[in-house]
Amino acid sequence: MQLVSPARRGKERPENLAERIYAQLKDDIFEFRLLPGDRFSEGEIAERMAASRTPVRQALYRLEREGYLEVYFRSGWQVKPFDFAHFEELYEVRIVLELEAVKRLCERPAGELPEALEQLRRTWMVQPEERLQDGREVSRLDERFHCQLVEAAGNREMARLHAEVSEKIRIIRRLDFTQGPRVELTYEEHARILGAILSRRCEEAQLLLKTHIEVSKAEVRKITLHMLHSARQRALPAQG
CATH class of the missing domain: 1.10.10.10 (Winged helix-like DNA-binding domain superfamily/Winged helix DNA-binding domain)
Structure with missing residues (x-):
């Protein structure tokens, strides 16, 4: 410290x-x-x-x-x-909110899509050489991606609740971006989700989004358990 x-x-x-x-x-x-x-x-x-x-x-x-x-x-x-059962519940709440947000966005007329989606498109639907490699920065942008989807749906209480859930799971969620392949996959998965939303393919967008979150959750749990074990092993000599 x-x-x-x-x-x-x-x-x-x-x-x-x-x-x-x-x-x-x-x-x-x-x-x-x-x-x-x-x-x-x-x-x-x-x-x-x-x-x-x-x-x-x-x-x-x-x-x-x-x-x-x-x-x-x-x-x-x-x-x-760590209470992994609690984290599971928070992830479930997050998925419900984001799937509803995607549904609302897909139901909007073509000329009424919020500017936030265009901003997300400029960030995530880019060529491989334009992608960021800094895991911390991509982690921050990933959280913002999901928050902006919910914000763009137009319900402020949904957005507030989603932001609170995102804050509570940040301690483990950010670990997903300590792995290089996950950074690349995040760009690809976000681009596919956005493409489906922009094309009004609601069921596809929801499926892509849910799968994206579930895979990330599983990876995070594995990484967290490994990091906790490693940190405790490092702490043992000092305690002895």
């Missing part, structure tokens, strides 16, 4: 300090520097971050509200263990 000098701490506004601590801890969780099940105290985080307990506590409670941490009032904090 990154350490911060007292000199830098003294120059930061309290709200900025809490935000930085939050961002650092969230990154530590996402990168498996803090593992599911790991326990720690506010004092340990305050010492590592060279900060007082107040901004640390603000950051920790924010992460708890978002579902990444659990608090035990007599024994400190714990990184929430």
